[in-house]
Amino acid sequence: MEDRKPSASDMIKPIQPVHRKFAIPTIPLAALLAVILFSSAPAFAVSKDMVQLQTQIQELQDAVARLQQSNDERMGVMKDLIQQSADSINKMGANVDAMRKQLQTQQEAQGGKVDQVSGQIQSLNDSVDEIKARIATLQKLMQDVQSQQQSMSAGMPQPTGSAAPQPSNSAPITTAPPTGPAPIVRKGKPSANIPQAADTPGPAVPPADELYKTALGDYMAAKYPLASSEFGDVVKYYPDNPLSGNSFYYQAEIDFRDGRYPAAIKSYDAVLEQYPDSNKVPASHLHKGIALFNLKENEAGTRELRALIQRFPNAPESMQARSKLSGMGIPVTPKH
Template sequence: MILKSARLAAVAILGIGIGLTVLPTPAFAVNKDMVQLQTQIQQLQDAVARLQQSNDERMGVLKDLVQQSADSVNRMSLNMDALQKQMRTQEEAQGTKLDQVSTQVQALNDSLDEMKARIAHLDKALQDIQNQQQAISAQGAAPAGGSAPVTAAPATQPDNTTPPPSDLAPPPPSRRGGKPNARIPLGGNPAPAASSAPPVSDLYKTALGDYMAAKYPLASAEFNDVIHAYPEESLSGNSWYYLGEIDYRAGHYPAAVKDYDHVLEQFPGNPKIPAAQLHKGQALIVQKQNEAGIREFKSLIARYPNSPEATQARSRLNGMGVRR
């Protein structure tokens, strides 16, 4: 009984010993796996930290690049605005210079037209004087007593055939002997008196001179005198144009448009038409009537494509961003 108990105790002790020797092995394996797992986790955490740091650095670089790009775009925008403003200023300055040159050219053309008109007037006056002198010579050559064999017609023929001068009054009476220097033509009737209005070239020259001297109120009245006295003359078309210029300079744009319309509608062959149409378009633009002004510019370019005014119209359309 005692031996059995001792055996049981020995078995128990042996079992406990075996258990003590066997049990630490699984615990050691678990600890080793945990250490490896923790090591791997730490490595992963380090890698994530490094990746995060790298991403932060890259994001910082990207932000800097984006900011630099934004700054560059802003600078480019400012430069573009400044360039556009400069271009508009240059176009306006160029347009002003072209307007001045156009005005000077028109003034030269007017002077040439005036000179041509005056030369033609003088030629006609000289021809009339020559006709009168021929008539007087023919009458003076007739014999006083009728002794020479001449026909009966020569004594009266000069009066029936020689027309009176249209623009020049008959020669003044001679102061020698108190008798007239010439006979009265047309069968004894006095020559018609000259028109109360001065010649159109004289009126226009005076008005143009006052306009060039910037005496606009006086020039306006004188241009109106030209128009009222000679409504069908080409110089009346020029007068309407300069009335439009005076109204435009004074800021009376609706009146200027009407003045230019007189040139465009009543004087189709007038050399002032390109300038009148250009300035009409400009006056319409100033009044915010852009569509009407653009139509005038396009019409001017189509009708007079090689004129200086067409060049100015193209510049204005380009400045407005209008495609032709």
């Protein structure tokens, strides 16, 4: 075979395989790059999510911390407000207690003033009664003196004046004495005072006003047993005298003071029943009602105080009765 020179086409053909040899390795490199790119993307995404998650967690922790701090501050404020409210309530309670005590003190003071005024009125009434009794005694004595003077003037001048000029008129002189004894027997001569004293308890018993004055003085001096006995003498010897009603009242007061409420109620009833016009009737109603309350007879005590208020609405004792009922939570007027 003849050796021939390679042609241009023959020379170009070998070059193509060389090009193919270099193109073949490029395919794995691209794949490797793709693998690297695709394999690094998830790692980068995971780290980014972790950072975001950590950031969110940190933000949540910060928010919780701020919320906790805010709650602590609010709790502190609430504690302060609660403490202030408690202090205010305690102060209000103290003020209410002080006002209640002050009101109670004022009520007690008013009650004491009413009692004092009532006692003063009673003392004035007693003084008036004593003055009336003394005036009555003086009037009676004046009437006795006047009757004695009239009897003496009627008996003595007529016989002397008619006997001198006309001795023959002895008959009228002898008839004059029979007309004189009639008023003498009724009115009494100085020697005839004993029959008139028979109308009184007796010569050994002092007058009613003196007995009462002595008993009242002993009562004011706190000599209660002696005063009670002396008041009993007034009632015993002068039952029809108005001072006997006062005597019953003070006997009841002595028993009331010593806690003998049944005996006191009995004496108060004597005033109310036997001496309805006595000035001690309102006080007897009041103290009888209080005695019944002390004996736990509340219904009877309520009736007694209501009777006092209805009978003497403007009396000082009625004010005390209203205060007593109101303090016990009892209506002043009965509910129908």
